[in-house]
Amino acid sequence: MDRQIGVIGTGSMGGMLIRSFLRGGAAIPQNLCAANRTPEARIAIAAETGIQTADDNRTLVKDSDVILLCVRQPDVMPVMEEVKDLLTEDKLLISVASDVPLSALESLIPARVARVIPSVTSEQLKGVSLIVFSDRTTQADHERVISLFGAIGTPVIISEPDIEPYTTLTSCAPAFFAAMVREFAASAARMTGVPADEAEALARETFIGTAALLEIPGTACADIISRVATPGGITEVGVKILSREFPPVCDELFAATEKKHASFRVPSPGKE
Ligand SMILES: NC(=O)c1ccc[n+]([C@@H]2O[C@H](COP(=O)([O-])OP(=O)(O)OC[C@H]3O[C@@H](n4cnc5c(N)ncnc54)[C@H](OP(=O)(O)O)[C@@H]3O)[C@@H](O)[C@H]2O)c1
Incomplete structure (x- = not known):
């Protein structure tokens, strides 16, 4: 110091x-x-x-x-x-x-x-x-x-x-996670009639609580999913949709961020 x-x-x-x-x-x-x-x-x-x-x-x-x-x-x-x-x-x-x-x-x-x-x-x-x-x-x-x-x-x-991929996973990710919470809440407002501000407040509190659970040493994302999504239950229906529909969205995100990095990259000396 x-x-x-x-x-x-x-x-x-x-x-x-x-x-x-x-x-x-x-x-x-x-x-x-x-x-x-x-x-x-x-x-x-x-x-x-x-x-x-x-x-x-x-x-x-x-x-x-x-x-x-x-x-x-x-x-x-x-x-x-x-x-x-x-x-x-x-x-x-x-x-x-x-x-x-x-x-x-x-x-x-x-x-x-x-x-x-x-x-x-x-x-x-x-x-x-x-x-x-x-x-x-x-x-x-x-x-x-x-x-x-x-x-x-x-x-x-x-x-x-x-x-570059590690940056997407860490430095860029707070914006992605916040965007996901926002879209999740916006969908609740569109599909169920929960007022938009209330939906975002509820989703946000739950996101913060989920992050706290993930802080417990040894807790994996899969542990939280299996604790909440009982087989044949309501949550499992939603998890199945995410598992089916979300991977291509994430793949597109990684492809697009990599492309953007390539357009910004300052060349190493002698490699122009
Ligand atoms: N934002 C993120 O989450 C994040 C994450 C990881 C890495 N980064 C990296 O962090 C860097 C800075 O990003 P930022 O978001 O902090 O940008 P920013 O808010 O625009 O801050 C840049 C600062 O640099 C100052 N500056 C520019 N030219 C200068 C000069 N010649 N001499 C002294 N100061 C000068 C600017 O002064 P003025 O007040 O005059 O504009 C401004 O205060 C970027 O290279 C970015 O890649 C950002």
Whole structure:
């Protein structure tokens, strides 16, 4: 907790990580510093959390040992160009950007590099952060990154070729699960006449309760299904429909997200 962590970009992800690191005890305000291209945004996060701010990205990189790059994918390379001469061997760069490979970052700088794909669920200190380490990183870097992200959820180390489907399974999934609850409730309103807001409130509470059951160690989804869906009963009819109709929907989702990743992917140097 004694080294300076610098965050470039205080938007949705950068802001969430700052708040969660503080809440999860991974950092104290004195050791966190943020830079953002819009001054009002960095002033706002400092006022909210008590962290330090830097007037610009170069000052932040100079003063930090660990730099979290939390800008959108099109802004990654412009920021890298701006600070690359300061990202020396003694710095650890953690990029949260989707679709920017380690090789594209490492080709510009001598710093050690890791990629992390966080999830909004870390705001509740739950869920998965995917971590990919470059060959340049050390054992101490691994411990540092695992300790940071372990304080705000479950860190899972993966290899870079797996990152896209794993991202769909973890980082994108909160939106998919929320969309499923919404559609389930909307159907109840359409088909049964339960008022829409009441249907969504009921489905949401039940979803939260189901997640709590899944938190019990050793509980599988199949255990919950078999507890509720007695053979020949009402719930079983619904489970059978889902088992028949839902797999093609999920297959389409994975195919579509993979296609979208391909359209955003920043090529590795020498592979254009
Ligand atoms: N959202 C998710 O659930 C999620 C999950 C995993 C990974 N990610 C990744 O997280 C990254 C950030 O996404 P986001 O949703 O947080 O985007 P966002 O809300 O738009 O935040 C990006 C932030 O970067 C700042 N920024 C842009 N260019 C900058 C520059 N040159 N110098 C300093 N700050 C700069 C923006 O400043 P302004 O205030 O001026 O706009 C903004 O505050 C993306 O690469 C995305 O792939 C997101």
